[in-house]
Amino acid sequence: MLPYLGPALFSIAALLGLFHRKASYLMLAASSIVFAATQFVYGDYLSYYSIIAGIVWVFAGIYSLSYGERYGKWLASLMSLTVLGMSIILVSNNYLALIAGWEIMSVPSYAIVALNKSQKGPAFTFMTFSEFSTVLIIAGAIFSFVVSGNSTFGFIHLATFVPLLLISFGALIKMGMSPFMISEWLPIAHGNAPANASAVFSATMTLMGVFLITRMIFLTAASPALVYIGILFLIIGSISILFASIYAYISENMKMLGGFSTIENQAAILAAFGLYLVTGSAILQEFVLVTIIIFALSHAVSKTGLFLSIGSTKGEYFGEARAPEDRWMRVGTLLSTMSLSGLFPAIGGLAVWMLLESFFMQAYLGGYIGIVSIIVGSIIAISEGMATGAMMKILSFSALFRARKGPASKVETVTVFSVGAAILILFIISVLFVPAIFRGGIPSVLVFNGFTIESRFSTADFGLLSPDYVIALITALSLAAFAVFRRPKTRTADVWNSGRSVSSEYTSFAYANNIRLMLRRVLRTRMGNDNQPVSVIDVFWFAMNSFGRGYRRMCMIATRKFMNSSIAWYMIYMIIAFMIVIILAVAFY
Amino acid sequence: MRYYRFGNPEGRFIGNTEKYAAYENVISEHRHEIGAESYQNLPGEFTFAYGPATGGLIESVAFDLHTPGELIKHVGVDPYVKTRPLKIRGLAPQDALLMVERINGFHAASNALAFEMAVEDALDIDVPDRVWYSRLIMLELERIRSNLEVVKRVCEPAGFGVPQNQISYLRENVARIISRLAGHRYFFSASSIGGCQISKSGIETMISSVKREFGEIFNALLESKIFLNRLQNNGNINEGDLLGPAARAAGRNVDARLEEMHMPYADLGFKPFIFDEPDAFGRFYVRSQEILASTDMISEALEHSGNSSATDTAGASGEGAARVESPQGDLFYYVRITDGRIEDIQMSSPSLLNIEAFRKSMAGNIFTDYHFNWESFGIWISELAVVIQ
Numbered sequence: 001m002l003p004y005l006g007p008a009l010f011s012i013a014a015l016l017g018l019f020h021r022k023a024s025y026l027m028l029a030a031s032s033i034v035f036a037a038t039q040f041v042y043g044d045y046l047s048y049y050s051i052i053a054g055i056v057w058v059f060a061g062i063y064s065l066s067y068g069e070r071y072g073k074w075l076a077s078l079m080s081l082t083v084l085g086m087s088i089i090l091v092s093n094n095y096l097a098l099i100a101g102w103e104i105m106s107v108p109s110y111a112i113v114a115l116n117k118s119q120k121g122p123a124f125t126f127m128t129f130s131e132f133s134t135v136l137i138i139a140g141a142i143f144s145f146v147v148s149g150n151s152t153f154g155f156i157h158l159a160t161f162v163p164l165l166l167i168s169f170g171a172l173i174k175m176g177m178s179p180f181m182i183s184e185w186l187p188i189a190h191g192n193a194p195a196n197a198s199a200v201f202s203a204t205m206t207l208m209g210v211f212l213i214t215r216m217i218f219l220t221a222a223s224p225a226l227v228y229i230g231i232l233f234l235i236i237g238s239i240s241i242l243f244a245s246i247y248a249y250i251s252e253n254m255k256m257l258g259g260f261s262t263i264e265n266q267a268a269i270l271a272a273f274g275l276y277l278v279t280g281s282a283i284l285q286e287f288v289l290v291t292i293i294i295f296a297l298s299h300a301v302s303k304t305g306l307f308l309s310i311g312s313t314k315g316e317y318f319g320e321a322r323a324p325e326d327r328w329m330r331v332g333t334l335l336s337t338m339s340l341s342g343l344f345p346a347i348g349g350l351a352v353w354m355l356l357e358s359f360f361m362q363a364y365l366g367g368y369i370g371i372v373s374i375i376v377g378s379i380i381a382i383s384e385g386m387a388t389g390a391m392m393k394i395l396s397f398s399a400l401f402r403a404r405k406g407p408a409s410k411v412e413t414v415t416v417f418s419v420g421a422a423i424l425i426l427f428i429i430s431v432l433f434v435p436a437i438f439r440g441g442i443p444s445v446l447v448f449n450g451f452t453i454e455s456r457f458s459t460a461d462f463g464l465l466s467p468d469y470v471i472a473l474i475t476a477l478s479l480a481a482f483a484v485f486r487r488p489k490t491r492t493a494d495v496w497n498s499g500r501s502v503s504s505e506y507t508s509f510a511y512a513n514n515i516r517l518m519l520r521r522v523l524r525t526r527m528g529n530d531n532q533p534v535s536v537i538d539v540f541w542f543a544m545n546s547f548g549r550g551y552r553r554m555c556m557i558a559t560r561k562f563m564n565s566s567i568a569w570y571m572i573y574m575i576i577a578f579m580i581v582i583i584l585a586v587a588f589y
Numbered sequence: 590m591r592y593y594r595f596g597n598p599e600g601r602f603i604g605n606t607e608k609y610a611a612y613e614n615v616i617s618e619h620r621h622e623i624g625a626e627s628y629q630n631l632p633g634e635f636t637f638a639y640g641p642a643t644g645g646l647i648e649s650v651a652f653d654l655h656t657p658g659e660l661i662k663h664v665g666v667d668p669y670v671k672t673r674p675l676k677i678r679g680l681a682p683q684d685a686l687l688m689v690e691r692i693n694g695f696h697a698a699s700n701a702l703a704f705e706m707a708v709e710d711a712l713d714i715d716v717p718d719r720v721w722y723s724r725l726i727m728l729e730l731e732r733i734r735s736n737l738e739v740v741k742r743v744c745e746p747a748g749f750g751v752p753q754n755q756i757s758y759l760r761e762n763v764a765r766i767i768s769r770l771a772g773h774r775y776f777f778s779a780s781s782i783g784g785c786q787i788s789k790s791g792i793e794t795m796i797s798s799v800k801r802e803f804g805e806i807f808n809a810l811l812e813s814k815i816f817l818n819r820l821q822n823n824g825n826i827n828e829g830d831l832l833g834p835a836a837r838a839a840g841r842n843v844d845a846r847l848e849e850m851h852m853p854y855a856d857l858g859f860k861p862f863i864f865d866e867p868d869a870f871g872r873f874y875v876r877s878q879e880i881l882a883s884t885d886m887i888s889e890a891l892e893h894s895g896n897s898s899a900t901d902t903a904g905a906s907g908e909g910a911a912r913v914e915s916p917q918g919d920l921f922y923y924v925r926i927t928d929g930r931i932e933d934i935q936m937s938s939p940s941l942l943n944i945e946a947f948r949k950s951m952a953g954n955i956f957t958d959y960h961f962n963w964e965s966f967g968i969w970i971s972e973l974a975v976v977i978q
Contacts, residue, residue, distance in 0.1 A: 252633065319632055502638040502653060509633025510658025517659050517955065527953070533631045533657035 003091045006035025006050075010084035017077030021068055024076035028083060029061030035087055046218070048293050049211040050090045052300045056203045057083050059301075059419050063308045064196045066411035071194055074115055079197055081108035082205075089208050095141035095153040098212075102137060105205065106130035112197045113189050126189035129173050136170030137212070155215065161225045164216040168229075171209035175266035176259070177240045187251070187259025195311025198255050202262040202307060203300040210269050210296050217273065227369075230277025234372060237271030238379040240264070245386035246519065247538060250512040253317055254310045254398055257390060258303065261340055264387055265299040271376055272355055278369050279362050283437070283457055288358050290434050295351040297433075298339055301426065302348050305336030305419035306394070312412045313398045318508035321398040324408035328417040333399040335420030341388035345471050347426040350453070352384050357455035357463050364462065389512075397508040430467050440464065509533065591710055592850060593910035593923070601843065602830045603912065603919045604937035607977065611921040611937045613848065616910060623945055628655050628663040641670040645746075645960055648970035654956075661959070664951040666944050668973045676978045677934050682708045682782050682902045682924075685931045689922075690777055692936075693971045695738070698731040698776040699915035700922075700972075704934075705782050706851070707922040710909030712902055714783045716851065719895030723785040725852045726792075726890050727776055728913060729883035733799065734763040735916035736834075736876040736883075739967040743873050744810070746960035747819050755806050759799055766795050783900030789891050800884035807877045820870035824962030826950035827867040832939045833918025834879065835946055835966055838864045838871030845914035852913075853893070857886050868950075869958075869965035876916075876967070903929045917943055917967045938972035 009031030017024035036054025041047040060079070068075055085105025092098040110130065114123035140163040141153060147163075148156050158164070176186030186206075190198045220226065241264050248260035269292055276288040309332060313321040323330075335346055342352030359377030363370045431439060434453050440461070441449035447466055454464040516525045516534055524537040562569045593616050600613030602621055610621040630636060634657045641649040653665035675692065677685045690701040702724050709716060741756040764774045770787050771779035779786060810816055827839040836843040844861040846854045862878040864871045910923040918939030925933040943966045950962060 497638045498640060498642055498651070500638050500641075500651060502636055504630070504636035504638070507633050507635050507658070510635060510656065513656075513658025513660060528631075533634050533662060534660060 002038045005038050006031060007084055007087040007091060009034055010080055010087055014077045014080035014084060017073055017075075017080055019073075021073050021076045022065055024073075024080060025061045025064040025068055027061075028064075028076075028080050029058045032057035032061060032083070039090065045289060045293060046211065046215060049207060049214070049296065050087075052293075052297045053086060053090065053204045053207055055297075055422065056200065056207075056300050056304045059304050059308065059415055059422075060196050060199050060203075062418075063199075063311070063412060063415040066409040067194070067196050067308075067311050071116075075112065075194060075197065078108040078112045078115075079200060082112070082197070082200060086204055086208055090211065093155060095137075095144060095155070099134065099138055099141060102134055102208075105208065106134065109189075109193075109197070109201060109205065113193050116193055116197075122188045122192035125185045129185045129189075133170045133173035136166050136173070140164075140166035140170065140216075155219055158220050159223075161220055161223060161229060164220040164226075165229060167216050168213050168233075171212040172236070172270065173209075175206045175209040175270070176244075176263035177236055177267060177270060186263055187247075187253075187256035190259040190262065191253050191255035191316065193255075195255070195307050198258065198311075199304045199307035202258055203303040206262055206266050207296055207300050209266065210292070213270075213273055214292065217276065226277045230274045231372065233270050233274030233277065234376050235274075237267045237269075237274055238376045240267035241271065241383040242379050242386075243540070245383040245390065246515060246523070248390040249386050249393065249515055250523070250536060251390075252319075252509055254313070254321065254394060255307065255316055257394055258306050258310060261306070261387060261390060262299070262303060264383060265295070265303070265340070268352075268355055268380060268383075269295050269299075271380060272358065274376075275358055275362055275373065278372070279365075281362075281365065281457065284358065284361055284365075286435065287354070287361070287438060287455060290438065291351065291354040291358050294347065294354060294430065294433055297426065298347040298351040298423075301419060301422055302336045302339035302346070305332060305416060305423065306340060308412065308419065309333040309336060309416045310394070310398060312408060312416065318393075318397045323399050323401075324413065326408035326413045329408050329413045330399050332413075332416035332418070332420035333395060335423045336416075337391035337395040339423045341391040342384045343388065345427050345467070345474055346423045347430060348423070350427055350430050350465065350467060352380075353463075353465055354453070354455070356381060361455055361457070361462050386515075393508055393511050397511070424471075427467050428471055441466075590909050591713075593710075602942075603832070603921050604939065604941045606921070606923065606935035606937045609923065609935055611910075611912070611923070616923060623941070626663070626665075628665065630655055631657070631662075633657050634662065641667075649974070650970045654951075654959075656956075659955045661951050661954050661956065664948045666948050668940065668944060668970045670974075672974045672976050673971070674976045674978050678931055678978060680931050681929055682926065682931060683899060685934070686782065687778070690775075692975050693938075693969050694775045694777075695735060696731060696915050696917075696920070696969060696972070698727040698780070699913055699920050700936075701776065701780055702728060703911050703913045703915075703920045703922040704924070704936075705780060706911030706913065707909045707924045708782050708902065708926065709900075710911055711907035711924050711926050712782075712900075712905045712909070713907065714900050714902075716783055717895070717897050718853070719893060720783075720785045720897045721852045722890045722894035723787045723896065724780060725854065725857075726787065726789075726887050726894055727771065727779060727785070728852070728915075729887050729890075730763065730767050730770065730796075731776065732916045733880050733883050733887075734760055734767065735967065736880045737763060737803070739876050739916075739964060740807075740810075740873060740880075742964040743820070743869070743961060744816075746964070747816050749810075749813075749816060752806050752810055756803075759803055759806075762795070762799055766792060766799070769795075781899035782902055784897040786896045786898075787894065789894060793888050793891055796884050796887050800881055803877075803880055807881075817870060819958070819961050820873055820965070821866070821868060823869040823954060823958045824872075824947070824950035824965060825868045826946045829946065829949065830942045831946055832942050833914070833916070833967075834872050834875040835867075835943060836918070837861055838875045839867035840865045845912050845919045849913075853890070854886075857889050859886065869961045872965040872967075902926070905929055915939060917969065920972075934977055936972075936975075936977065938969070940968050940970065940973045943968050944973070 013024050013027035013031055016027050032054045036051045039047050039050030082105050085101050088101030089098055092101055110123055110127045113126050144163045145153055147160055190201045244260045244264035244267055248257050251257035251260055272288050272292045276285050279285055312324045315321045339346035339348030343349045356377055359373045362373035438454055439450055440452045440454040441447050451468050452464045452466040455462040516536055526535050528535040596615045598612055598617045599615045603611040605620045610617040634655055637654040637656055639652040640646050641651040649671040651667040651670045654661050655663040675688050677688050689704040690697040692700050737756050737760040741753050744753040768774045770792055831839055842863055846859055862875055864875050906927045908925045912919050912921045921937040923935040947966045
């Protein structure tokens with residue numbers, strides 16, 4: 001019964017929200033700790049997702065104590081309900097519970113987006129994709145049920161790859177990557193929710209997708225088909241990561257930037273799944289698995305920090321942001337953005353390093369998979385560079401250099417800083433997250449055993465990193481610099497503009513406009529209308545909308561031209577549709 | 590006034606003076622409106638203030654570049670940041686000439702000759718033919734040096750150090766030719782009201798050498814795809830009033846030398862070089878071709894040229910106007926002289942319309958195009974920022 005304690009507490013938190021917001025948020029935070037503690041099993045990779053989710057929910061709950069005051073009681077209840085759905089997914093031991101959890105997660109999320117703004121679009125967009133995702137997961141579950149001989153909806157081991165494929169694509173929708181490489185629904189939905197909910201969506205709803213793929217990979221027996229699925233994941237992952245990082249870089253809506261950054265991170269994880277499936281090396285598979293967990297951890301925590309800090313700027317667009325006047329808040333934001341940029345000394349730096357190491361290890365093994373790996377690895381490296389640009393944009397224009405400052409709530413400051421501190425601490429203790437076979441040391445140069453994370457096939461190292469020594473070096477050198485130079489003397493002076501009175505601030509739009517212009521063929525950059533200097537098109541979203549509109553037009557034409565008041569045509573249509581369904585059912589059965 | 594009359598606007602607009610608007614043959618008392626557009630930044634855009642004193646600019650001029658980043662949406666140009674008052678009114682024409690030729694030292698010959706011609710027009714002074722040939726040589730030599738300077742400055746932002754320095758060397762050679770011809774590197778005091786004093790020995794050989802050497806550099810530049818890419822489609826402008834090389838690059842048969850009554854351009858078979866690319870490349874190409882054409886004209890004019898001393902203007906009165914084709918376009922002067930003193934002087938520099946053309950041509954360009962385009966117009970701020978008193 002212990003595993004279900006967490007979900008039960010989340011249910012109570014949801015009910016509590018109807019009466020008292022703060023109590024509900026507090027309960028949510030406390031329940032998350034209980035949930036994480038009751039789920040953890042050392043060595044069980046699937047249980048790690050509960051820990052990751054738990055960390056996020058704790059921070060989101062505490063942050064909401066202050067931030068949630070700006071919204072009604074509905075937000076407290078709905079957020080707890082969403083979390084309840086996720087917790088059910090994490091504890092589920094059969095497809096039915098999983099699907100139930102998936103829907104419990106999605107419906108309140110839809111309500112949060114719908115109630116937050118008067119616009120219907122974002123909420124409907126969210127719901128459409130959520131249901132599409134559910135349909136694919138149900139299809140996968142049914143397939144599993146069928147191959148079990150119609151005996152169980154439990155998570156049985158599968159000799160076929162079909163459930164993996166169907167459920168993975170269902171999960172990929174939640175991760176913002178299917179049916180097209182980038183589905184703008186995710187930034188739209190996450191960007192239109194309150195910041196605390198955005199953090200939960202971006203950090204943990206996507207984590208559910210990662211969890212689901214991991215679960216399905218564990219259930220699916222090795223077969224040559226998995227290599228092709230792996231290559232498919234690598235292709236989708238590499239295209240998505242590249243475009244998501246570009247769209248993040250040029251986004252003017254801070255939360256949508258966060259949303260694109262989420263897709264970028266999820267794409268990196270998907271690429272890692274792809275590598276896991278294509279590699280023939282068991283040790284590399286193990287390393288990739290650890291990479292996925294650390295990447296998911298880093299993304300979840302850092303993205304929480306990012307969204308919470310965005311929430312504290314009291315705006316959605318860069319132009320509206322008021323940088324909170326608090327250095328601890330800025331430190332927290334800095335660490336979150338550093339982590340999402342893949343920089344040391346943040347856990348995200350380790351995650352990106354491990355991911356790139358994984359691809360280059362596979363490249364070392366040669367063959368066509370090696371070539372694919374080097375290409376995908378290079379694309380990831382380029383995208384991480386672009387992601388760094390996007391994160392520096394958000395750090396600069398929402399936290400550091402805004403001329404207009406705003407007040408900072410103590411609770412929000414403490415939470416954002418704590419997330420930053422967690423990112424740093426996770427990096428320091430990250431050696432503990434990797435199995436002993438990937439730990440090592442070089443005592444001859446005073447790097448003691450157990451202090452390095454080593455990417456290796458056997459005893460010989462491929463690459464290594466010592467997070468503790470990185471931290472120690474940064475600390476020692478900073479202290480040495482401080483001891484020698486002391487606190488730098490700074491003064492603030494008005495900008496000298498050749499004696500002219502023109503005073504205009506560099507804008508976030510200008511920061512990213514070089515990419516809009518350089519990639520004009522890809523982004524379909526156009527001189528904008530009266531309110532927008534330069535406009536771009538998300539080609540994936542545009543293609544999907546065009547497809548949808550085209551389909552609707554075709555249906556309208558068919559309805560009006562052929563079936564309008566014509567029972568004969570209608571019957572023909574019904575018969576053909578029925579026959580197609582029967583043929584497909586027989587074929588797949 | 591023999592060539593100009595006051596009246597309603599008619600023909601090609603040349604520019605505004607302090608009081609008047611100058612056209613091909615008409616001076617209008619109503620200044621021509623040149624739209625001073627104001628621009629409000631859109632969300633995300635900002636104003637990048639460039640100049641008036643900064644690297645890359647050789648004169649004081651302030652630019653407001655309205656941009657959403659990289660892309661330039663609108664440019665505001667203020668050439669009047671540093672104005673120079675010149676007290677000319679009340680001076681005798683020969684004294685005023687000393688001030689006029691210092692309005693823009695680099696185009697001293699153009700300014701001096703336009704002023705002298707206006708005074709000669711006002712006072713009905715006849716100038717010997719040989720002097721007109723000498724004045725033509727001065728103008729064309731100045732054109733060569735000015736165009737060399739522009740081509741050199743176009744090479745500079747491209748990082749083309751070798752041709753840039755080769756052209757600097759050529760420009761220095763031309764300055765030495767000018768010094769040898771006029772006794773001053775900037776033609777100061779070489780010409781006078783009704784006269785001119787030049788020394789032409791050895792000039793022909795030296796000018797042939799300049800032509801040959803520049804021809805080689807020019808052909809080499811045309812073979813550089815990198816260089817051409819920076820110029821082509823940069824600063825396209827073929828609308829509104831254009832003057833000088835900017836107009837000719839845009840396919841307009843516009844040149845004050847075509848309408849010149851005294852200087853023997855027609856006798857030398859002068860035909861302006863017209864091109865069909867209204868961009869920085871077109872302007873670079875036209876200027877380069879004009880360097881080569883000017884060397885030919887100088888060689889031909891040398892044998893007919895000669896000197897004559899200045900005419901005394903004491904006590905004379907009259908009103909006159911004149912226009913010459915300076916290296917950057919039509920340069921106009923109007924004078925009214927009473928009892929041998931300058932009572933009124935009006936001047937219109939081609940910089941006025943060229944700045945407007947540059948401003949319009951920058952919309953849609955990116956920052957890195959800016960210098961190429963600006964230099965290709967060969968604009969001199971000093972001619973605009975002078976306040977004649």
